[in-house]
Amino acid sequence: MTIDRRTLLKYSALVPLMGVAPQLVRAASELTNETADYTLRIGTGLVELAPDHIVSTTLYNGIFPGPLLRFKEGQRAVADIYNDTDTPELVHWHGQMIPSDVDGAAEEGSPFVPPHAMRRVVFVPKPSGFRFYHTHVVAGRDLNRGTYTGQAGPVYVEPKNNPGAYDREVFLVLKEFEPTFSRGGDMAMDILAGSPVEALQAMGRAADEEAQEKAKGFEVSYDRFSINGRMLGHGEPIRVKLGERVLFHVLNASATEIRSLALPGHTFHVVALDGNSVPTPANVPVLWLGTAERVSAIVTMNHPGVWVVGDLSDEDRGHGMGIVVEYAGREGKPEWAKPKPFRWDYSRFGRPNAAPVAPDETIEMTIVKHNAALNGFNRWTLNGEAFSMESMKPRYTLQQGRRYRLKLRNASDDIHPIHLHRHSFEITRISGKPTAGVIKDVVMLGGFQAVEVDFVADNPGLTLFHCHQQLHMDFGFMALFEYA
Numbered sequence: 001m002t003i004d005r006r007t008l009l010k011y012s013a014l015v016p017l018m019g020v021a022p023q024l025v026r027a028a029s030e031l032t033n034e035t036a037d038y039t040l041r042i043g044t045g046l047v048e049l050a051p052d053h054i055v056s057t058t059l060y061n062g063i064f065p066g067p068l069l070r071f072k073e074g075q076r077a078v079a080d081i082y083n084d085t086d087t088p089e090l091v092h093w094h095g096q097m098i099p100s101d102v103d104g105a106a107e108e109g110s111p112f113v114p115p116h117a118m119r120r121v122v123f124v125p126k127p128s129g130f131r132f133y134h135t136h137v138v139a140g141r142d143l144n145r146g147t148y149t150g151q152a153g154p155v156y157v158e159p160k161n162n163p164g165a166y167d168r169e170v171f172l173v174l175k176e177f178e179p180t181f182s183r184g185g186d187m188a189m190d191i192l193a194g195s196p197v198e199a200l201q202a203m204g205r206a207a208d209e210e211a212q213e214k215a216k217g218f219e220v221s222y223d224r225f226s227i228n229g230r231m232l233g234h235g236e237p238i239r240v241k242l243g244e245r246v247l248f249h250v251l252n253a254s255a256t257e258i259r260s261l262a263l264p265g266h267t268f269h270v271v272a273l274d275g276n277s278v279p280t281p282a283n284v285p286v287l288w289l290g291t292a293e294r295v296s297a298i299v300t301m302n303h304p305g306v307w308v309v310g311d312l313s314d315e316d317r318g319h320g321m322g323i324v325v326e327y328a329g330r331e332g333k334p335e336w337a338k339p340k341p342f343r344w345d346y347s348r349f350g351r352p353n354a355a356p357v358a359p360d361e362t363i364e365m366t367i368v369k370h371n372a373a374l375n376g377f378n379r380w381t382l383n384g385e386a387f388s389m390e391s392m393k394p395r396y397t398l399q400q401g402r403r404y405r406l407k408l409r410n411a412s413d414d415i416h417p418i419h420l421h422r423h424s425f426e427i428t429r430i431s432g433k434p435t436a437g438v439i440k441d442v443v444m445l446g447g448f449q450a451v452e453v454d455f456v457a458d459n460p461g462l463t464l465f466h467c468h469q470q471l472h473m474d475f476g477f478m479a480l481f482e483y484a
C-alpha cells in the first residue's frame, strides 16, 4: 500500500482563509427541524485505484466518485454540507440555474463551508439532465486542493417526463490522481474540427516574443488514471447482454485534461451534451470531453466479446484510463483497437442549416497566454486583463432578458474548456461555421481558434465565467458578470 506523502504535508502547508466561528454556523442549522434530503461530508479518505495503488485525497462521503445525487426538476432540495477538513470548502452545483449564494463559487458571493462546520444549502434544481458537483476553491500551486482532489460526483436532475429510450444507465466518471508539476508539452491540435486562425497565431507569437521567460510554464501531469475510481482492469466490468441498449453518462472530472473514449467495434449514439438533449443525435466512433464536459450516449451492444472502453492515448489507458465491457457468456483478455482519427465537431449535433438567433449585444474576448509570468506559472489574460482574486471586480454588466453573444478568440495553443455558471449557452459558431441548437455549459475552444456562444441573461446575480482547466482559472482566466 502506498499513501501519498503529499497528504502529510497538506495540513502544514495551508492556512485557513477565513475565520467564521463553526458554532454560529451550526446554530443557524439547528433553528430548523427540517431534515436534509442530501448530506455531503467533505473529508480525507482513501481511493483504492488498484490493490497496490491506494491514494489519499479529499473526498465526498469517503468515496470516489462522490455519491450519485438524483434530484427532481423543480422540486426544492435541502443539502447539508459538512466540512471535516481543516480548510474552507465550496461545493459548486455545476450546470444548474440556481441563485449565486448557493451556486458554490466565492467570486459570486457563496459563503464557504468553514472547516469543521456545516452549511445547509436549499435550492430548486434545474434544468433536468446530467449535471455534477465539485469543489470550487482556488488550488493555485497546491495540488492537494481544488479539483486535483477527489471532490467530484455526478448529479442527475430527473425530468418531469422521462423519455427513456434505453434499457439502463451507466455513469462513468473519468479522473486522474497523483498530480505533479511538469514543464508542459504541446497540446494535440488534431482533436477538434476547424483550423487555426492566422491572426490568432500571430498574436500568440507576439506574446511569446514579449514574454521574459522563453519556456512555457508549469503544466500538471498524473501518474494514475481511472474510471469510477478504479484503474483499468481493477474494477468490476460493465456486464452487458447482446442487443442491450446502454445509456452511458460520461463525465470528465479531470482538473486539467481533455479526455477521449472509444469502445472497439461499437459506436456512440450521442443524445445529450452537458445533460441537454441535442437537436440531432448522431453516431460517433470516439467521444472527446474537455474538463467538466458531459456526454450522454447510447451504445447498442451488438458486438459480443470482452472489450476495453478507454482513452485513445496508450499511455493514459496503460496507466488506468479505461473500463472493461464484458458480454454475457464471454471471457478472456479484454481487447482494445485504436479507432481511426476522428475530429470532434459540436455542430454535428446541431440543427441542420439553422441560423442562430441574432444577439442583442456581443462581447468579444481575446485570450492570451503569458509564458511562465507568475513564478513559473503561465498567466492568462482576457483582453489584456487577468482576473483579480483580491478585488473580485465584476467585468461585464448584463441587462436581464437580453441575449448576449460571447465571441471567444484563443491566441494560445491550448484547448480551453470554457464554462459559464448559472446559465446555459447555445453554440452559435464553431470551427468557422454557424450552428444552432446545441445547448451546453462548457465548450472546448481549440488552439488558435474562435468560438461563439449565446446566452440569455435570465438568472440575476453574480455569474462566473472561466476556463475549467484548474491551472488556467487559478492564474487569471476568469471574469465576473453582474446584472444591472
Ligand SMILES: [Cu+2]
Residues within 6 Å of the ligand: 414, 415, 416, 417, 467, 468, 469, 472, 473, 477
Ligand atoms: Cu484554459
